[in-house]
Amino acid sequence: AQSVTQLDSQVPVFEEAPVELRCNYSSSVSVYLFWYVQYPNQGLQLLLKYLSGSTLVKGINGFEAEFNKSQTSFHLRKPSVHISDTAEYFCAVTPNTGFQKLVFGTGTRLLVSP
Amino acid sequence: GAVVSQHPSRVICKSGTSVKIECRSLDFQATTMFWYRQFPKKSLMLMATSNEGSKATYEQGVEKDKFLINHASLTLSTLTVTSAHPEDSSFYICSARDPNRVSSYNEQFFGPGTRLTVL
Numbered sequence: 001a002q003s004v005t006q007l008d009s010q011v012p013v014f015e016e017a018p019v020e021l022r023c024n025y026s027s028s029v030s031v032y033l034f035w036y037v038q039y040p041n042q043g044l045q046l047l048l049k050y051l052s053g054s055t056l057v058k059g060i061n062g063f064e065a066e067f068n069k070s071q072t073s074f075h076l077r078k079p080s081v082h083i084s085d086t087a088e089y090f091c092a093v094t095p096n097t098g099f100q101k102l103v104f105g106t107g108t109r110l111l112v113s114p
Numbered sequence: 115g116a117v118v119s120q121h122p123s124r125v126i127c128k129s130g131t132s133v134k135i136e137c138r139s140l141d142f143q144a145t146t147m148f149w150y151r152q153f154p155k156k157s158l159m160l161m162a163t164s165n166e167g168s169k170a171t172y173e174q175g176v177e178k179d180k181f182l183i184n185h186a187s188l189t190l191s192t193l194t195v196t197s198a199h200p201e202d203s204s205f206y207i208c209s210a211r212d213p214n215r216v217s218s219y220n221e222q223f224f225g226p227g228t229r230l231t232v233l
Contacts, residue, residue: 043120044207045224101148106157
């Protein structure tokens with residue numbers, strides 16, 4: 001079974017500052033990793049995903065994440081945030097074999113203030 | 115491509131009534147759809163996996179008779195909350211997998227969600 005830990009429930013940051021949202025996972029098998037963003041009262045939008053290859057993954061809206069297998073982490077980063085980045089961010093994993101269900105973390109609320 | 119819609123986006127109903135929520139894949143055929151429930155400030159909880167033409171697979175703790183799922187076609191899955199009660203109030207989100215998109219293996223495309231409020 002897989003599990004995902006997002007230790008920070010909320011991350012406040014000022015506009016144009018850098019941000020890192022942490023994600024750690026646990027799995028006995030190799031996994032695919034995802035970051036999703038959810039704006040209020042909306043569904044989830046895929047930010048980026050790691051399937052294989054380069055451990056540094058670039059996504060939409062200037063976000064990137066780095067897969068670290070030894071530390072079982074997949075932290076999300078952005079060098080300069082905007083007010084519009086205020087949202088809930090979810091990390092998710094799924095085994096890389098067959099059609100398996102996604103396991104989500106508890107989410108991190110990013111609050112960007114002027 | 116890979117657009118998933120949900121209808122309605124918001125519904126308010128009286129306690130004891132049944133509510134049907136639709137999930138449609140608009141530009142692809144989805145053999146598998148998923149239904150999630152999201153409580154306020156909480157993560158998504160997978161309720162069930164819906165496979166076209168067969169019975170849904172429910173997660174542990176989810177009442178099959180309470181949350182009826184039907185996946186009658188390759189583009190439509192429905193979730194019916196039967197005899198709804200206030201504790202069923204939640205945000206319900208569906209997702210669909212496009213088996214023909216090899217580059218997005220295992221990727222799920224999410225609908226915009228349905229806010230259910232039971233009075």
